[in-house]
Structures are given as structure tokens and as C-alpha cells.
Amino acid sequence: MLDAADPVQLTQALVRCPSVTPAEGGALALLAETLAKAGFDVHRPVFSAPGTPDVVNLYARIGEGAPCLVFAGHTDVVPEGDPSRWTHGAFSGDIVDGRLFGRGACDMKGGVAASVSAVLRHLAACGGRPARGSIAFLITGDEEGPAVNGTVKLLAWARERGERFDHCILGEPTNPDALGDMIKIGRRGSLTGHIAVEGKQGHVGYPHLADNPIPRMVKLLAALTATPLDEGTPFFAPSNLEVTTVDVGNPTSNIIPGAARATFNIRFNDLWTPQTLEAEIRSRLANAGAGDTWTARFEPTNAVAFLTEPGPFVELVSEAVAAATGRTPQLSTTGGTSDARFIKDHCPVLEFGLVGQTMHQVDENVAVADIVGLTAIYEGVLARYFAAF
Numbered sequence: 001m002l003d004a005a006d007p008v009q010l011t012q013a014l015v016r017c018p019s020v021t022p023a024e025g026g027a028l029a030l031l032a033e034t035l036a037k038a039g040f041d042v043h044r045p046v047f048s049a050p051g052t053p054d055v056v057n058l059y060a061r062i063g064e065g066a067p068c069l070v071f072a073g074h075t076d077v078v079p080e081g082d083p084s085r086w087t088h089g090a091f092s093g094d095i096v097d098g099r100l101f102g103r104g105a106c107d108m109k110g111g112v113a114a115s116v117s118a119v120l121r122h123l124a125a126c127g128g129r130p131a132r133g134s135i136a137f138l139i140t141g142d143e144e145g146p147a148v149n150g151t152v153k154l155l156a157w158a159r160e161r162g163e164r165f166d167h168c169i170l171g172e173p174t175n176p177d178a179l180g181d182m183i184k185i186g187r188r189g190s191l192t193g194h195i196a197v198e199g200k201q202g203h204v205g206y207p208h209l210a211d212n213p214i215p216r217m218v219k220l221l222a223a224l225t226a227t228p229l230d231e232g233t234p235f236f237a238p239s240n241l242e243v244t245t246v247d248v249g250n251p252t253s254n255i256i257p258g259a260a261r262a263t264f265n266i267r268f269n270d271l272w273t274p275q276t277l278e279a280e281i282r283s284r285l286a287n288a289g290a291g292d293t294w295t296a297r298f299e300p301t302n303a304v305a306f307l308t309e310p311g312p313f314v315e316l317v318s319e320a321v322a323a324a325t326g327r328t329p330q331l332s333t334t335g336g337t338s339d340a341r342f343i344k345d346h347c348p349v350l351e352f353g354l355v356g357q358t359m360h361q362v363d364e365n366v367a368v369a370d371i372v373g374l375t376a377i378y379e380g381v382l383a384r385y386f387a388a389f
Contacts, residue, residue: 004034005124007110007117007375008100008368012093014109015102019075021145022053027075027109028141031116035060035137038120039128045157047149055142055149059158062123063134067389069382070136070168071115072151072343074143077104078360085362099365106366107359111171112139114354114371118378132386136165143339151339152302155346166389167313168349169381170340171374173356174332179370179377180325184351185314186235186307186333187340188267191274192299193281195220199293201258210256214248216290217260221246223288224264224281229272235307236269236333239277269333270305274298303337306344313348316388320380321352324373352377 004010019025028044036042040060048054061068080090080103088094088101095101100110119135138158142150175181197217202210221243229239243264248257268277278298285296308314310331321329329352343349354374358364 005117005120007113007371008095010034010113010117011100011105011110011371012095014075014113015093015100015104016091017075018091019077019104019141020079021076022055022141023076024056024141028056028058028139031058031075031112031137031139032060034116038062038123040137045154047153049148052146052148055140055145057141057150057154058137058139059154061134061136061163063130065133066164067133067166067385068136068164069133069385070138070165070347071119071378072138072168072170072339072349073108073112073115073172074140074150074339075104075109075112076141076144077107077109078144081362087363095368098368100368100371101363101365103364105364106173106354106356107364108172108353110366110371111173111353111374114374115169115171115378118375118382121375121379122382130386133389135382136163138168138343140339147339152342155342159346165347167385168343168347169317169378170338170343170349170351171353172338172351173354173359174351175353175355176357177355178327179355179373180321180327180329182332183314183317183321183329184333184335184340185310185331186270187303187305187335187337188236188239188269188333189272189274189301189305190303190337191266191268191277191301193264193266193278193296194298195262195264195285195294195296197260197290197294199256199258199260202256204254204256207256212256213260213293214257216294217246217262219288219290220285220294221262223284229266229280230269233269233271235331236305239266239268239272241266268305270307273304274301303341306341307333308344308348308350312388314350316384317350317352317381320377320384323380324377
């Protein structure tokens with residue numbers, strides 16, 4: 001029988017659920033049953049949108065009123081890839097030489113399991129219910145997918161029900177090398193743009209009869225990268241633009257292409273919004289000296305830069321990490337995007353989870369000792385939180 005207060009057992013059970021986005025795979029059902037037995041009010045709303053698969057989510061809460069500490073995360077995982085390349089089955093949950101193997105072990109079923117086990121242990125020490133305030137879980141099945149029918153809608157659903165949150169810990173794998181290395185207190189935004197330059201196809205031996213778009217594309221791309229977007233801020237590195245593809249669709253060397261296309265992505269800090277950044281890019285393109293035969297378009301984005309200012313909550317979590325690991329965690333805003341970009345509109349949020357070195361890789365795995373250690377950190381957070389807030 002599963003002992004859900006044992007985070008290693010719980011991680012194994014979750015890994016054994018093949019919850020590749022958008023499949024629920026039994027993972028949320030397992031969590032719902034576990035939390036309901038512990039006295040949580042549990043809901044599993046399903047959200048839909050045109051052109052996207054339906055997604056099951058989970059919301060659970062125990063206790064009354066404020067302060068409310070939320071643990072957030074996801075149980076969906078990326079596909080395993082070629083099963084034959086796995087030393088241990090992608091959904092085996094095998095433990096070998098002190099490491100637990102399987103898709104989602106570190107990203108982020110291990111983090112979810114640690115938070116649930118920590119909360120169950122905390123409640124057992126308090127007689128089955130929070131001594132004060134409340135504890136909630138926001139778990140989605142759509143983080144690795146389009147992120148349309150997951151956390152953003154779950155938060156809106158909760159708000160409509162009158163649910164309010166004071167602080168949130170998102171258990172994404174944040175540590176680069178060892179447990180205790182890093183807490184994420186914010187994330188950069190992400191903006192993708194596309195440039196098209198029109199020309200006229202022709203023979204390279206008769207260039208006067210053609211119009212080569214490549215020199216103009218070179219000027220446009222040079223204009224985008226000639227000057228840094230900014231020099232960074234106290235908690236953010238400089239914004240970074242990377243050209244990710246340039247294509248003219250030309251299969252031969254004796255044809256001048258008729259068009260050129262390029263794509264770029266910008267990871268931007270809190271000096272910018274998607275709107276101000278788009279205006280800056282369009283200004284640079286307009287002043288590149290490439291004429292007016294180009295167009296630019298930008299993909300919609302919900303990934304904006306945000307920062308949870310260091311203060312009592314961040315300090316409290318940092319103290320819990322240091323007490324359990326002996327390390328003072330770095331406060332960072334590096335990495336990609338996460339569901340914290342949605343949560344920050346509802347309450348202060350930070351991210352702290354397992355070591356992420358093998359996430360999305362073949363033979364994804366995590367140290368069993370780290371699962372146990374993360375659970376202890378979360379227990380420390382819970383004890384400190386309800387004493388401080």
C-alpha cells in the first residue's frame with residue numbers, strides 16, 4: 001500500500017503514470033485520492049479551447065482563510081522518445097544506485113511528491129488540519145503543452161470561486177548542480193518575431209533582371225544585433241536577442257532567391273513589455289537602410305518578465321533551504337518560462353525544486369536523497385510560514 005507521506009514512494013507512483021501531455025495518465029487521480037483522504041476539498045476541473053485538447057487539472061485546499069500557502073506544479077511530462085534508448089523504462093520508477101529513474105522524475109513529479117508528502121507530514125503534526133490559515137495545491141496537466149487549458153484557467157476558475165492566495169511555491173527543478181543552489185524569484189519574458197523580405201527570383205548570371213533579398217535581410221538582422229537592448233537590471237541579465245533561423249528556400253547555387261525569411265527570439269528583462277519591445281524592434285528595422293520591401297510580425301505571448309521582490313517570504317524560504325542543506329541559495333531569474341508567469345498575477349511566487357540536470361533527457365533521473373531533502377525543506381517552509389505570516 002502506498003504511503004503518500006513517503007516522498008520516494010509517491011514519486012515512484014507518479015512516475016509510473018504515463019501522463020504525457022495532455023494525457024492525465026492516472027497521476028492527478030492518484031493525487032486527488034491522496035489529498036481527499038487527508039481531508040482536502042478536492043476538485044478536478046477540465047478546461048477546453050478550440051484547436052487544443054481537453055486538459056484535466058487539480059485544485060485542493062484545506063483549512064480556512066489567510067494566510068494561504070499554495071504549492072503549484074504539473075504532472076504532465078514530455079514524450080519519452082525512443083524507448084529503446086532508455087536504460088530503465090521511462091515509466092518504471094526504478095531506483096538504481098540511489099537514483100530514481102523515469103520521465104518526470106525531476107521535471108517535476110519528484111517536486112510535486114515532495115510538496116504533498118511535506119504537507120501530509122505537517123498536517124499530521126498539527127492534528128490533521130492547519131493550526132491556522134490554509135494550504136492549497138494547484139496542479140496542472142498542461143505545462144509541457146500549449147499551456148492554454150492549464151494553470152492560467154485553473155487560477156481564473158479558483159478566483160471565480162472566491163479563492164485567495166497569499167504566497168506560492170512552484171516546485172520546478174531550479175537547482176543547477178546541487179539541492180540548495182538556487183531559488184528563482186522571477187523569470188524573463190519571451191517574444192518571438194518573424195521577418196520577411198521580398199525580392200525577385202532570377203539567374204545569377206543576369207542579376208539586373210532579379211532582385212536579391214539577402215543583402216537587405218543581412219542589414220535588417222545586423223540592425224537588430226548591433227546595439228544591446230539594455231545592460232540588465234539588479235536581478236536580471238541583459239535582454240538577449242537570438243536569430244534562430246534564416247531561410248531562402250534555395251536548392252541551387254545559380255538562382256537568386258525571390259524571398260528571405262528569418263525568425264528571432266528575445267528573452268527580455270523587466271525593463272520591457274512585449275509592446276515596448278516590439279516598438280523598439282520595429283524602429284531598428286525601419287532604420288536599417290533596407291528599404292521598405294520587408295515585413296515583420298510578432299507571435300502573441302503571455303510570457304512577460306516578472307520579479308518577486310526579495311523580502312520576508314523569499315528570506316523565509318532561503319532560511320529553510322540553508323537549514324536543510326547548509327547552502328545559501330542564489331536568487332536567480334535565469335532559465336526559460338514557467339507557470340509562475342500566470343501565478344504572479346494572483347500572489348507572490350517563487351520557484352524551488354530538484355536538480356534539473358536530466359530534465360527532458362533520456363534516462364531522466366533524480367537522486368533519492370534529493371527527494372527526501374526537498375521534502376524536508378518544504379516541511380521547514382511550512383513550519384516557518386505559519387509562524388511568521
